[in-house]
Amino acid sequence: MTISFTLRTEDLTLDEIGKFYVDTKHDRENIEFLKSNATGLLIGSRGTGKTMLLKIAEKELLDKFENDHILPVFVSFSSAALVDNKEDIFKKWMLSKILFALQGQLKKVGLLKTKNIFSFLIGKDSEETDDLAVQISKLINKLEKSWKNNQTVVDNASPFVEDVDYFKELLHSVCEELKIKYLIFLFDEACHNFLPKQQREFFTLFRDLRDSYICCKAAVYPGITSYGTFEMFHDSIVKRVEKDILAEDYVDKMRDIIERQTDDRTYNILIQQGELLNSLIYAATGNPRVLLKSVYEASEKLTSLKKTNVNSTIKDFYRTQMWNEYTKLGDKFTSYKEIIDWGRAFIEDKVLMETQNKNSRSNNEEFYDKQTIYFIIHKDAPELVKKAINILEYAGIVVLHTEGYKTRGGIYNRYQVNMGIVAASTSELDLSSYIIKLRRGLSIKVVTEYGANSVAFKEIDQIKNNINFENGGIDLQTLLDRNIDILDIYEYQKKEIKKEGFCKLIDILNSSEMDLQRAHLIGPVRARNIYNLSMNALLEYIIG
Structure with missing residues (x-):
């Protein structure tokens, strides 16, 4: 029987998610936050486990619903890029999706005894409530097919998906009738596939929905999100999901992730080569999806773990595959292509070169026994530089380590480059051993500094007039x-x-x-x- 890993939480049932989830102190804090009644954002790059945390929070709230009366509602906007926004009806689509997600959850937990959610307005099913449900269902369907042949949607929607106050009144009726303490909407794929205008509309709605009966949480990516008038640190609590590779239990927890997706025989094959497995774990830099992919390749589909295969996988996966995936973002977000290309050149030609120089110091130099994967960027660096770094975060090439890091009188953000990418950029032949050495000597005090006016940023001026953030979302036509x-x-x-x-x-x-x-x-x-x-x-x- 061929064994493989499940790389996406969306492919799992809630029960399977409970079996695969590995609890860490940091993840537990994030889950408790998701279950609270505070408005908040969960930020992390692709594959770091945002959906997993949302689903675990949903599962735990559902398990205790009879006692706590807090109802989680998981909402996915994955098909947003298919919705034509020409008629300015994107908000109606979002509210309609939320309503039907709530209706579906009420049915699952056995609370909806009538045909549809609108019956709560008059206390029973009626022709009028049936018409409302059908009307809104048709609107969703039409909007998600509006990309076909540039179809124009004729909108005859209900006021419940036109006006936020009407919408909230309906939700209040539901909560009061069913003795629900409050609703927690968990938005997955919240806006990375929205156009910037749609992103701003989402965050306006996100803020406007908040009241005593409604709490919103959203999983978002760094780098490609336009918040509009929504102020992240004033209008919400912000949490990050990345795992700390310096944590004492980091290796054990990442091994647990692998163990839960394999049988005993397969897992024993992997742990018999403990240091080789650890090198792959460190190379992944806390990203579970990256870890599972690289382990699967290095172990020849989970059949063996040999040094030659591990070294060749690290070289290919982190020097070729990850960078290729990053470069393809220029096809997905066409308006950002030049800044995406600049970001790659900055990391490969500047950051990695300086990192290698620091990691190969001779014995008579300061910090000769220390290793680094860190660099810092001044808070007043050009905005396009910050945007480029954020897109690198989105792709998992770099991770924000410390925000507001103060050194030599300046305020900086400290970032870490993916450890596998650092290793693969060297001329080392035994990359697995190099990664273990890198981790043992790792020090957050050893950094490469880029000031507000660093010469490393000079090329950014040449492209700043070519970047249009208004058109920076998914290019649907290119995908089609x-x-x-x-x-x-x-x-x-x-x-x-x-x-x-x-x-x-x-x-x-x-x-x-x-x-x-x-x-x-x-x-x-x-x-x-x-x-x-x-x-x-x-x-x-x-x-x-």
């Missing part, structure tokens, strides 16, 4: 124009449907399943499978 070769279907199927003119995702998604059946050997079942795979490929790429 992707070749169908990315689909996980047989080559002969790709060949046959290409013959019928279905060469890009948009060709398939603009067609019907009946159209796809024109292709040789493509029947109703395969046509539906191909259509669903195309939509999943699009959403998967958007989610990241």
Whole structure:
């Protein structure tokens, strides 16, 4: 039997999530925060476990609902990039999605005895409440298909998804009728796939929803979020999810993550080569998804763990794969392409070079026995530099270690470069041993400093006029124009449907399943499978 890792929390049920979750002190603090009635943001790069924490908070609140009467409602906006915002009805789509997520949760816990949530307004089902539910359901469906052939949505929505006060009044009725103490909305994929205008609209709604019955939490990425008039540190509590590689229990907890996704035999194969496994754990720099991917590759699909394979995996994974994924962000966020490219050059040509110099000091130099993966940037550095660093955070290339770090009279942010990337940038042959040495000598006191006017930033002036943050969201058209070769279907199927003119995702998604059946050997079942795979490929790429 082939064993593999589950890399995304979305692929797990709540019960499976409970089995896979590994509790750490930091994660426990974040979960308790998510379960509290304080408005807040959970910030972290891709693969750091934001969705896992939201789902664990949801599970624990549901387990205690009968006693505490606090109802969590998990809301995903993963299909936001498909919603046409031309008619300025994005807020209605968000409120509609929230309403139906709440209705679904009430049904799951057995609290909704009527057909739909609107019955709470008059105390019973009626033709009027049925019409409201159908109307809003149709609105969601139309909006999420509005990208097709530039369709224009005629909006006849209810006031409950037009006006926040009406919306809150409905939620108050629900809470009072069902004796719910308060609702906690847990927004996943909150806005990284929104256009900047949509992001600002979301955070305005996020702030406006707050009251005695409603609390909102959102998982967000660093670097690509426009908050508008929402002030992160005044309008909410901000928590970060990254795991500390210097923590005493770091290795044990990361091993636990692996153990929970393997059987005893497989796990024993991995831990028999303890130091090799540890080198992969340190290289991942606290990112569970990166860890699982790299371990799977290095262990030849979880069958063995050899030094040669570990070293080649570290080199390929951190020198090639991670940087390739980062560079592809320029295709996803086209308006940021130049700043994305600048960020890569800054890390590879400046930061990593200085890091290597510091890590190879001779015995007569200061800190000769210390190692570093850290650099600091002055708080008054150019805004484009800060944006570039934030996008590097989003990709997991760097991690914010300390905010507001004071040294030599200046205020800096301290960042750490992914340890695997630091190792892979060297000329070392035995990268696994190098990583262990790097971790043993690691000191947060050894940093490379970049002041407000560092010469390392001089190239940023050449691109500042080319960056348009207003258009910095997901480029949906670029995604729709992707070749169908990315689909996980047989080559002969790709060949046959290409013959019928279905060469890009948009060709398939603009067609019907009946159209796809024109292709040789493509029947109703395969046509539906191909259509669903195309939509999943699009959403998967958007989610990241």
